[in-house]
Amino acid sequence: MTEKISLTVKQQLIVICAVAALLPVWLISWITQLPWYLVVSSTVITLLITSYFALRLSKPLLQGMTSLETGLLNFKDGELSSLLAYNRDDEMGRLCQLYNQTAKQLRQEKQSIYQRELMLDNVLQSSPQAIILKNDHDFIVYSNHSARDLLGAKSALEGSQLSQLLNTAHPQLINAVERGVDGLFTLDNQQHESQTWHLATGKLLLNNQFHTLYVFKQLTRELSRQEVEVWKKVIRIISHELNNSLGPMSSMLHSAKILSEKVKEPRLSRVFLTIEERIKHLNEFVQGYGKFAKLPTPQSTRINWPTLFQQLQTQWAFDLTQQQNVTTFADQAQLEQLLINLLKNAHESGSKSEHISISLSQNNHYTRITVNDQGKGMSEQVMANALIPFYSTKSTGTGLGLALCREIVEAHHGQISLHNRSNGGLSVHIVLPNAE
The missing domain is CATH 3.30.450.20 (PAS domain)
Incomplete structure (x- = not known):
């Protein structure tokens, strides 16, 4: 196969100009019957003149095409910062100007896309x-x-x-x-x-x-949150119904006690006393559940740890290991209630008072509170359900102590976990963020 010959634009322009100039010269030479040496000399002079003018005419075009080729190669390599210097007021100049405008627009869009990708990457990484x-x-x-x-x-x-x-x-x-x-x-x-x-x-x-x-x-935290919300709704409904019944019962009991004074029957007094005690117990029961169902939003202040631990030690005995200069922002009343519940459980676990301890430490991000005892610990089944409302292994327990602890911790965007200790007993770990 013969290889196809390809001429450049410059060569094509020279050939076209030469052919266009030589045809009239050869036609005149044939009509006038000029000698061959004049025909040759005329042909050579015509070729030189047409080649010179073809080169002069094609130079701006070739410069513009070379600039466009360089720019397109930059596009191919992803380089959009280079602009074309060709600025003649002709068709090629307007084409190069359009190229420069396109390059500027693409550069702006590329920078915008880069900023969006950077923002998206930061969002995904966090x-x-x-x-x-x-x-x-x-x-x-x-x-x-x-x-x-x-x-x-x-x-x-x-x-x-x-x-x-x-x-x-x-x-x-x-x-x-x-x-x-x-x-x-x-x-x-x-x-x-x-x-x-x-x-x-x-x-x-x-x-x-x-x-x-x-x-x-x-989904663990989300499922736990939804589970607690369901329990809260149930508690609110039960509390509402009990309050609706306890109010009239208290009023009727008071009226009955006034009427019974005329009868002078001792047994009625005992009956009314028993009913009054049960109503009082139910009221306390409802109030305890209401505290869990309607836990207020934490009001964060700087925790005064020495004062807090001093108040706790007036109620419960425990050993304290405290890191110095611990700065934590939380709701002091709720945090005190949290530690009261944990210390109460520790003392009811069968552990001796001297084996119950609280440790407080802090790093750059979190405050860690650990409550340890040497009681009976928990089985896997009990530990899996201990933080769920209403779950209790005590005959007189309400099942809200640890559930309220969990609610307080999660309201502070922290975490609570239970662990059996290797030497016996239970360890409760609480992690709270340091940020105000």
């Missing part, structure tokens, strides 16, 4: 949801800090294969990812607490390559 994006070769192309914590990695996940990272993950997590469908699964953390997670998956086309997106959302 999101509590674990996000993993992998390509069709199983390599992770994007992940956030929550995903790193979920998989127990100490460095960025980008560039690693998801299947290799899952080799050391929790079996339930591996099973959820391998199923590849949206759904719930449970994980056990380092404190052996069961956590409920939701996995959402999706497919997307990115850079002409299919990718899989995994979004892991922890």
Whole structure:
């Protein structure tokens, strides 16, 4: 096969101009029967003159085309900061001007997109949801800090294969990812607490390559919050009905006691006394539940820890280990109620007073309070339900002590957890944020 000859624009212009100039010269030479040496000399002079003028005419065009080619190569490399210097007042100049306007607009849009991507990345990195994006070769192309914590990695996940990272993950997590469908699964953390997670998956086309997106959302706190809200609603309904009954009963009892004074019957006095005691007990019962169902919004102030512990030690005996200069912002009344409930449980656990202790410490982000005893501890079943309202192992318990503790802690955006101690007894850990 013969290779096709391709002429540049410059060469094409010279050929066109030369042919257009030589045709009249050859036609006149043929009509006038000029000698061959004059024809040759005329042809050479015509070629030189037309080539010179063709080069002069094509120079601006070639300069504009060269500028456009350089600009388009910059576009190809993603470089939008270079502008074309060609500024003649002709068609090529207007074309280069349009190129410069397009480059400026694209540069502005690129900067805007970069700012949006940076903001989106900051949002995703700080999101509590674990996000993993992998390509069709199983390599992770994007992940956030929550995903790193979920998989127990100490460095960025980008560039690693998801299947290799899952080799050391929790079996339930591996099973959820391998199923590849949206759904719930449970994980056990380092404190052996069961956590409920939701996995959402999706497919997307990115850079002409299919990718899989995994979004892991922890639902434990949300489910607990909804569960507590349901219990609060039940408590409010029960409290309302009991109050509606106790009010008329108290009024009728008072009237009956006045009428019974005329009868002079001792047994009636005992009956009325018993009824009065039960009504009083029910009132206290309703008020206790109402305190849980209508916990006010915490009014944060700087906690005076020495005063708080001094007040507690007038009611309960305990050993105190306190880090100096602990600054915590919380509702002092609610925090005092929290510690009263925990100390009361510790003393009722069968632990000796000298084995009950409170430790207080703080780092840059959290204040940690730990209440320890050496009582009987808790079985796994009791520990799993201890923070749920109405659950109690005591015959006279209401099941609201630890539930109220949990409500107070979560109202302060903190966390509470229960742990059996290795040497016997229970350890309650409370973590509160330091920020005001």
